[in-house]
Amino acid sequence: MKELEKVRNVAARQVHKAPHETFLVLDATTGQNALSQARHFKEAVAISGVILTKLDGTAKGGMVFAIAKELGLPVRFVGTGESMEDMAPFDARVFVDSLFQ
Numbered sequence: 001m002k003e004l005e006k007v008r009n010v011a012a013r014q015v016h017k018a019p020h021e022t023f024l025v026l027d028a029t030t031g032q033n034a035l036s037q038a039r040h041f042k043e044a045v046a047i048s049g050v051i052l053t054k055l056d057g058t059a060k061g062g063m064v065f066a067i068a069k070e071l072g073l074p075v076r077f078v079g080t081g082e083s084m085e086d087m088a089p090f091d092a093r094v095f096v097d098s099l100f101q
Contacts, residue, residue, distance in 0.1 A: 001044040008045050023076060025051045028061035038067045049076035052090070060099055 011018045024047050026034045041047055050073050052061050064075050075090040 001040060004041070004044050021048045022046060023049050023051045024073070025053060026063070026067075028052050028054045030063065032063060032066075034063040035066045035070065038071055038073065042071055042073070047073055049074050051075075051077045051079065051087075053079035055080050061095070062099065064095075 008019060008022065022045055024038055024041050026037065030037070038047075038050070050064065050067060052064055052075055055061055055078050061078075067073050068075065075092075075095075077087050078090050078095070080086050080088070
């Protein structure tokens with residue numbers, strides 16, 4: 001976590017008002033451990049949102065509910081594959097509907 005803090009501080013010194021956004025990227029297959037990770041990262045740096053990856057398999061990514069409720073972090077993007085074209089802005093309605101399919 002100290003290294004993460006250093007990276008953020010270097011960015012802040014090099015670019016005016018940086019970092020503009022700080023995303024925590026979580027693997028949808030992580031499960032409940034993701035909440036613990038998010039807590040630690042939020043303590044180390046100011047996180048502005050979450051990117052949820054690997055939603056292309058059997059992982060549902062339900063841990064984002066706990067992260068949003070407990071830590072107040074919004075999900076900004078989701079990844080359903082391995083390329084940039086597979087990243088999309090988070091749509092809560094689509095996400096919840098997919099959980100019940």
